[in-house]
Amino acid sequence: MSGDDVKSKLVAIVSEFSEMTGSLPSLKEFLQLLEWSADGIYSTPLAFEVTLVDGSVYSGPEDSKVPELDDSIFSDAADILAGLFDEGNGVGGSPSELAAILLSFINSGMATLVDLSDGGVSRLSIESAGNAVRPEPGDILAVPSVDGWRAVIVVARNRFGVALGIFRDRFDSLDSVNPRHATAYRFPVYSDDAQVLNGSWEIINHEEGLLSAFPAEPEIYHLPNSVWPGQNFGEFGAAEDPSGNIRLIDADEARAVGIVSGSYRQSYTSDFLQQSLRNFTDCKH
Incomplete structure (x- = not known):
């Protein structure tokens, strides 16, 4: 060629x-x-x-x-x-x-x-990325934040990217990061693994039991006014799974995921996600 x-x-x-x-x-x-x-x-x-x-x-x-x-x-x-x-x-x-x-x-x-x-x-x-190891579902990541450390779990890898489940608790040090008894945000977010591969985020454990707090194949959401040829995203928006199946959502789900408030994002770059963790709120996730 x-x-x-x-x-x-x-x-x-x-x-x-x-x-x-x-x-x-x-x-x-x-x-x-x-x-x-x-x-x-x-x-x-x-x-x-x-x-x-x-x-x-x-x-x-x-x-x-x-x-x-x-x-x-x-x-x-x-x-x-x-x-x-x-x-x-x-x-x-x-x-x-x-x-x-x-x-x-x-x-x-x-x-x-x-x-x-x-x-x-x-x-x-x-x-x-040299000898860096790609994080896999169940891996626990320690993410530095301006107010301490946060715990994130890899939920899935698919065509949307790397789905990450985020825990609410803040930890004072890397050694103290342990989400086993932490509360999780309801909706995972899609990102990438660049911060793991460059060493900024550390894989500190593997806890498949914590995956039960999140959907196995997280969906992304489309705004009701999204322009997509041949698709109708309804009055309140729609969810799409990694297989491409689309379902319309109701007002309560649109409010819960952040579509109504305008805070919802389909994906984050990993560096921007790290900057955003301090400001995560219930209306977003």
Whole structure:
């Protein structure tokens, strides 16, 4: 597969994203899609770091539509990455070669990303997580917060991301983090495992018995006014499970999850979630 072939396939991915969401992806969403699709293809998880032409490190918008995407786009992106990784094709076998292809694509103008113009990126690197271990369902994570430490449990991994169950209790030190008798927020949140892979959050235990406090396959919620081709999200909104099944919700559930107050988020980046833990409230979760 030539470099031009790869770029053509990536253009198709951007188009597929636009058709699913009704908008072009940001660079952050495009790279996040590839990161999630790479699971199981490379020996260790991949994380992108982008430097813009003005020398600043790109962070992108807080919100991401990647957790809303159908499985098909992840499968299509995984096929591209798997094709690059195959030995003997002469293209993109290593992370550094993949980074070079993506940098050329992003700066070529073919990407049509919503937040970058041609030539806006000076450097794109892919940092391997090395020997870091991906957290699995049942793993207890210790998360530092401005007011102490919080306990989080990995509930599930699916197309929406990493579902995290959050406990209300605050702990004074890392050694004291133990959610065994803590009260959990009702609704898990979807995030990523970047803060675990970079060492900011620690896996301190594995307690599958605590998973019973949360749904096995947490849903995401859609606002009643969401624009989604061919879908009606009802008067109060709708919930979608990881298999793509959608059910309409009533006013009480919309209020409980935070749709009515406007506090609900479909997903958090792990660094933003860490910053937000102090302000979690019952009306959100």
